Amino acid sequence: MAGREPPGGFLTGEEWRALEAAGRRRRYRVRQRIFREGEDGDHVIGVLTGRVKISVQTGSGREILLAVKEPGDIVGELSAIDGRPRSATAVALEPVDALVVSAPAFVEFIEAHPRIAVRLLRTLAAQIRDADRRSVDRDTGDITCRVARRLVDLAERLGEHRGSGVEVTIVVGQDDLAAWVGATREATSRALGRLRAEGWLTTGRQRIVLTDLPALRRRATETA
Amino acid sequence: MAGREPPGGFLTGEEWRALEAAGRRRRYRVRQRIFREGEDGDHVIGVLTGRVKISVQTGSGREILLAVKEPGDIVGELSAIDGRPRSATAVALEPVDALVVSAPAFVEFIEAHPRIAVRLLRTLAAQIRDADRRSVDRDTGDITCRVARRLVDLAERLGEHRGSGVEVTIVVGQDDLAAWVGATREATSRALGRLRAEGWLTTGRQRIVLTDLPALRRRATETA
């Protein structure tokens, strides 16, 4: 869902400034909850810096990761659009600078800027495509395959090129990675172990270094 | 995704007539493909009668059901919004009367009717919530639980009350039901067998009759 818009995010700098007049700034600490599933959705969050995790919990306590929103993205727009309660929980993954806009003010803003409405339509369309793709991903391949696929995806979106230049470092905990691929932490750890045994990556604390992206890409698309 | 709008569907009768001027009528036979994943999405379909199945295939040939669109719903709107190729395949489940509108004409129609644009936003929001809920559903409970849950859901949306009045008949093949809950046909058949053994339903060819909806609802929400 996040990061699928063209560079620059959902709004241009100019539009951000226009929206800014309708809202107020707010900071969220790491791991601070921005809103929780079931609450009334009376406001919309524009992410300025930091990433935001959108997830839900199953009855048995497992976490399912629905999206990671990045700077330039909008969070909590669904409730503003349809007036229904939050269907997921949003938590700051890093210190987050945000713009908080009340739902009515957001709707007013949209109506006053028709071009924004069109872009919002596109954003929602991208979210639907992404959600549908998730459904397929979770049914395609075993855990190792899905972990490899997610790592390649993460590398393209937020990997940091360090070292020799072909290495890509991803900063992520195995718990989050597990929620992402829809598996337990143990299974994810074992999958990483297999990929490590192939020599395609190395693992560390909150850190995964991909050393053979092409091989991982191949493994990710294997029909097996 | 389908059937989540207020009664009457996405558009009012009057609006349908307005849109009709921009498109042309077309009939699709049972099992006829309306469009296929990967194609260019140059047109939008308004469903007048009959149901349409939206699905994708995994690499291993398994089918994943993403949505069933009903009369009043719109099909293929994503490509019209973002210009990208079809991300899924649409097939008529029954004889379908449809209104085919070119993508540019559809966009024009939206721009000319701001209230429609708002309703389209709400429709897309509902689709996102639905897709997210699917992700959770597929991770909650065993196959039997998920089959029960889907049956209850289907009963509420398109069940026909026949017989004594407490019985609900659902017309669906086990293959489709399996794709819906994300399992094989065999596993689905066995799950139906267990529910049948409890006396909560009877099964037949393309036909499932729910005889104890409350019990099924209970089984569907068990955390086990």
Next chain:
DNA sequence: GCCACTATGTGATCGCCGTCATGGCGGCCA
């Protein structure tokens, strides 16, 4: 009514992954 075909029911086997448990490593803070 006969036949081909499709849909459903069920058994046997097996591999993957969830669960529980244990141990080690590394960072952070007092």
Next chain:
DNA sequence: TGGCCGCCATGACGGCGATCACATAGTGGC
């Protein structure tokens, strides 16, 4: 610097469901 705690690794075991195989029963065409 020493101890605590969060994160990662790995083993053992059991169960669920995928897969393959086959039997049976409706169903529509002729």
